[in-house]
Each structure stands twice: as C-alpha cells, then as structure tokens.
Amino acid sequence: MKPDDALELRPGQSTELLKELHILTREGRINQDSRRKLKQVYHLYQFIEKLLLELPAAPDRPTLADHGAGKSYLGFILYDLFFRPRGCGHIYGVETRSELVERSRALAARLGFERMSFLNLSAAAAADETALPDTIDVVTALHACDTATDDAIAFGLRKKARFMVLVPCCQAELAACLRQNKALSLSRTPLAELWRHPLHTRELGSQITNVLRCLYLEASGYQVTVTELVGWEHSLKNELILARWTGQRRHSAAQRLRALLAEFGLESLEARRYPGLP
Numbered sequence: 406m407k408p409d410d411a412l413e414l415r416p417g418q419s420t421e422l423l424k425e426l427h428i429l430t431r432e433g434r435i436n437q438d439s440r441r442k443l444k445q446v447y448h449l450y451q452f453i454e455k456l457l458l459e460l461p462a463a464p465d466r467p468t469l470a471d472h473g474a475g476k477s478y479l480g481f482i483l484y485d486l487f488f489r490p491r492g493c494g495h496i497y498g499v500e501t502r503s504e505l506v507e508r509s510r511a512l513a514a515r516l517g518f519e520r521m522s523f524l525n526l527s528a529a530a531a532a533d534e535t536a537l538p539d540t541i542d543v544v545t546a547l548h549a550c551d552t553a554t555d556d557a558i559a560f561g562l563r564k565k566a567r568f569m570v571l572v573p574c575c576q577a578e579l580a581a582c583l584r585q586n587k588a589l590s591l592s593r594t595p596l597a598e599l600w601r602h603p604l605h606t607r608e609l610g611s612q613i614t615n616v617l618r619c620l621y622l623e624a625s626g627y628q629v630t631v632t633e634l635v636g637w638e639h640s641l642k643n644e645l646i647l648a649r650w651t652g653q654r655r656h657s658a659a660q661r662l663r664a665l666l667a668e669f670g671l672e673s674l675e676a677r678r679y680p681g682l683p
Contacts, residue, residue, distance in 0.1 A: 415447075419485050425512055426478055446482050448634055449547060449570070452647065456568045457487055460542050467494045467542040470564070472528040472557040473549030474498035477509045477521075484518050497541075498523040499531045528556035532563040540565045548574040555678050558618060561648075562625055562681055569622070569648040572634055573615055579671065580610025586670040596668070615644060617665060621679050622648045623658035659683050 414420070423429040428439045435443065453469075460467045471480045477498045488494045498521065500506050506525040513521040526534055528549065541564040546557035554573045561569045583590075583600045590597035600606040619629045627648040634645040659682045666672050675682065 415486055417486075417490065419516065422481055422485055422512075422516055425516070426476065426481060428478075442478065445634060446478055449479060449545075449572070449645070450482060450486060452645065453483060453543065453545065453570055454487055456543060456570070456647075456649075460567065462493075464493055465495070468497070468538055468540070469494070469543040469545065470497045470499060470531070470537065470541045470560065472499045472531070472544065472546040472560065473553050474500040474505075474509070474523070475502075475548075476505055477512075477523070479545065479547050480509075480521065481512070481518070484521055488520060489518065493520075495520045495522065497521075497537055499526050499528060501525070501527050528553050528560055531556075532560045537564075542566065543568045543570065545570045547572045550575045551577045552678075555618070558622065565650075567650050569627070569646070571618075571646040571648070573611075573618070573644060573646070576611040576614035577607075579614045579617075579674070580607050582671055582674065583610055583669065590670055593670075594668075613665070613669065613671075615646065617662055617674075617679070619646060620658045620662040620665070621682070622646075623655045624662060624679075624683060625681055626650060626652050626654045628653075654683060656683060 414423070420429060420433060424431060428443050429435060457467050469483065471477065474480055477500070480496050480498045484496050488496060498506070498509055500509070500523065503525045506523045509523045513523070522536065524531065524534060524536060528546070531537060541561070544557055544561035544564070544566045546554050549557055551574070554571055557571065558569065583606050587597065587600065587606075591601065600609045619631060622629050628651050630647040632645050632647070634643050662679060662682065663675070666675055
C-alpha cells in the first residue's frame with residue numbers, strides 16, 4: 406500500500422471490510438472515487454462518534470438505525486470502528502432494495518459482525534417493525550432520497566431518538582407543490598419570483614424543505630445544528646443536520662413553520678409531513 410493510501414485508514418480498521426466494500430482494491434490501494442467516498446463517510450463518522458460517546462454505557466447500547474442504508478458503507482464502518490472494539494450495541498440497516506439487504510447480510514455474516522441487522526423496509530414502515538426495539542439512540546439517514554428523510558425523522562420521533570444525523574438528498578416533494586401553485590403565487594406576492602424559473606424552483610424547494618425540517622425538529626424537542634458534511638468538491642449533497650434531544654419543545658418554531666407554509670402556499674403539507682406540531 407502506498408504511504409498516502411495508508412494515511413486514509415484508521416488504526417485497527419478492517420482492510421478486508423474495505424476491500425469487500427470496494428473502497429480498497431485487492432492490492433490494498435484506494436482510487437480517487439473511493440477516496441472521496443471514504444472521506445465523506447469518515448467525516449460523518451467523526452460527528453456520530455462524538456454523539457455515541459455521550460450515551461450511557463450498557464450491554465445492549467448504543468442502538469443505531471441507518472435509513473436508506475444502500476450498501477451500508479456507513480453502518481459497516483461505524484460497526485468496525487466503534488461497535489466492534491467495544492463489544493456492545495447494535496446497528497440496524499433499513500433499505501428498500503432487497504438485493505442490497507441480502508448482500509449486506511452476507512457480508513456481515515462473513516466478517517463476524519454479529520450485532521448488525523438488515524431490514525428490507527422503507528423508513529416509513531420501519532416505525533412499526535417488531536424486529537426493531539421500541540427506542541433507538543441514534544437515527545442516521547445519509548442521502549435518503551426526497552421524503553425518505555422526512556420518514557426517517559418521523560421514525561426518530563416515534564422511537565424517541567436521542568440524536569438524529571441527516572444528510573438530505575433530492576428534495577422534490579415541496580418543489581412540486583411550488584410548481585403546482587406558481588401562477589397563483591406570482592399574482593399574490595413578488596416573493597414568487599424566487600421560484601418562477603424551474604432551476605430556482607428546484608433549489609428553493611430544497612432549501613425550504615430543510616428549513617422546515619429543522620423547525621419541525623425544534624418544535625418536537627430537539628436542538629438543531631446545520632453544517633457542511635465535506636467540502637463542495639466532494640459532494641453537492643452536502644448539508645448535514647444534527648438534532649439532539651433536549652425535551653424543550655419550541656412553540657416559536659412551530660409558529661414559524663406554519664407561517665412559512667402559509668407564505669409559500671404549502672399548508673397541505675402540514676398534516677402529511679409535520680403531524681406532531683404542537
């Protein structure tokens with residue numbers, strides 16, 4: 406392995422796992438695409454590790470549910486670097502594509518990662534799944550597409566999650582609502598110029614979606630921090646939302662959320678996306 410490749414890996418990290426995930430080649434090298442992917446996962450791991458260390462020690466803790474798990478890069482690296490050396494806790498990967506679920510199950514069995522489970526479910530269906538515990542310490546959703554991030558938030562609220570770590574992706578639902586009401590909005594307010602052009606509709610829809618999600622989390626008792634995951638040269642889907650349970654429900658956040666829905670003609674979304682508003 407080249408010296409600069411070696412710098413990418415953490416002490417004690419399983420090179421066998423990284424080869425299975427095609428982050429390392431069979432010769433133990435890292436190509437440029439894999440380097441970007443690994444850097445992104447490592448950045449997210451650093452955020453999540455700090456949260457996991459805050460949780461009280463217990464034989465069956467911490468628990469983490471990863472929504473839109475895909476090939477479970479994040480779940481496997483979290484297990485390898487944090488859960489495996491500590492000998493406790495459990496990771497649940499939630500993914501709708503059955504072939505990826507089967508592949509992850511086989512890989513976990515091959516590597517002896519016994520405290521990993523993979524469920525062929527949507528984030529929306531996972532809240533009622535008996536294979537998952539009643540409470541989950543940490544909920545993650547890395548690039549869960551469109552409303553799957555909202556479903557992951559709803560899951561976290563249902564499971565009384567201590568922390569949620571979200572990197573939203575492909576926020577299309579709200580942009581579609583803006584397009585539907587565009588003519589009325591243009592006659593009603595000059596603000597509609599912000600989404601008159603299709604490109605702006607998509608960008609503004611994405612921005613408003615995440616702002617509403619943050620307000621909903623604050624109204625539901627979470628302290629919210631929004632930051633960058635990695636530099637823009639690595640990923641355009643770069644917004645990281647960190648939510649920490651405090652129990653302090655902010656009524657002002659609920660009021661502002663409703664005011665934004667009214668301002669942009671999006672009141673129909675409240676019952677579907679923000680049912681827990683006080």
